[in-house]
Amino acid sequence: MSEQLVAAEPQRNRTVVVGASLAAASMLMMFAGMVAVYVSIRQNNEHLIEKGVGGSVWFPDLTIQIAPGTMMLFTAMMSLFTMAWAVQAIRNDDRRNAYVAMGLTMLLGAAIINQVAFAIGDFGVPVDRSTPALLLYALYGAFVAALGMAIVGVLLMMLRAIAGQYDSRNSDGIQAAAIFWYAVILVYPVIWYLITITK
Template identity: 45%
Template structure:
């Protein structure tokens, strides 16, 4: 049976090349909102604790001095900052069809991501906080959940990046269509932005 679409005059479909880009942008917003919610809660608890009088509250210091060393956190920030450069380099290269440098930049970015995962695990072992047993604390819970969620985000970013890198290796992206690499970079930059807030808001401010 003929439908109305059969009778309509035809026109070719317009290109909508940004599907992956838009989808990634939505996923990035959702990921960032997880951290906005958790960090909002963290700062609310921190403020309440600091403002509370010591006998009734949990003391005036949110995290005691010496509990968290700044060195590993700073190293991670440095690693993240370098990954921003390599990620931008990857996008720049693929847009100029400089494939060898694009592959190199993508590999370096992924390596930095894996290094951050490694550094986070080291950081966990050096922190004087715990979430189980008699020493469990609210501070430890919030910090481990927030940084743990960020660890997952970094892992997802690395996987996404590698996936796009393999697609690039297969010749899918070029100066005409670099959406996959740009999408990976959006998620990567969000990962770095979230860590920057964690570093200054949690590790530095204590």
Template identity: 35%
Template sequence: MSAEVSSIPANEQPGRPDVLFATAFVSAGTVVALLALLGAYMAERSSFGADWLSGNTIPLTQPNMQMVALLMSVFTVQWAVWAMRNNDRSASALALGITFILGAAFINQTIFLFKLIGVTEAQPEGPLFYTVTGSHLAMAVLGMCMIVLIAFRTLAGHYSARNTSALSATALFWDSMVAVYAAIWIAVYVMK
């Protein structure tokens, strides 16, 4: 090996946060995974014909309200990022709290909807229906876990106007989750 080895530091790097871009990759992978599931669901429904979920009633009230709740959460999660960029920690924490509540409302509504529709595992539609909606539910729960973590760290003073990358990453993942729900809302609930 070369004789003159030293640990010369690299040039100062412009602030490009690892966590934000890594989350972008993860979000992209997750979105494609859920869209692939949705594609498989639609293909199966198409081959099944008119009998698909014919024994169940899918109401639109709950899915619509879920969509509205998630759309509102897109604004609140961006509010959290914007507030932190303005060094307003308390507003950021408040926004994260509201986002969490909206997420919890979404989950509550989803479980209620599942009971209302009453699709069973024994039905041929059951496994795919729950795989698509359940995977999205898992994504929403993961997003809420991120929000709780970030909220605690925000309250503890980990972030500032110059350090919002983790908040932005959480917002990016949350927005991806909402975008996926929009596709599920149309493909599963509206188009039935």
């Protein structure tokens, strides 16, 4: 049977894109695990309250404001477009647009970190008081760490692009940075829904 198979055409190795995809999948699984722990513990807390054998109010009213988290969501979504803009620009050999788009992406990333810092100051739940607060800060902390890694990735690829490394024939590095960026940013809507909306 094997002799009937047609040999594949030789093609360019896309190692960086494959590696970044695997790393992004791993990172998403880490957040999936943390979110699952969050949801499970919250659900158990509700069962305890229903049974009248313990549990406590998850987040007291007015401790988490909607506005900062939602602004962060919009900022994160905007960065998806700027990152896609960068990939498309380098594919078209439009280096100036690619630099601008990557710079804007990093700026938006820095803005998200700034917003997280503001939001943490704004939360009315001290970190050392309860399990929900601990989960909240751990999720935000891990998100900021992952976002920091994504910003470093974009920065490295921008420096490489400035050095002339990427063009329309080979944009793998920038695509790899974009894949990791998209994965990190897509974590945020889940955190936003869990914490800002459902509280």
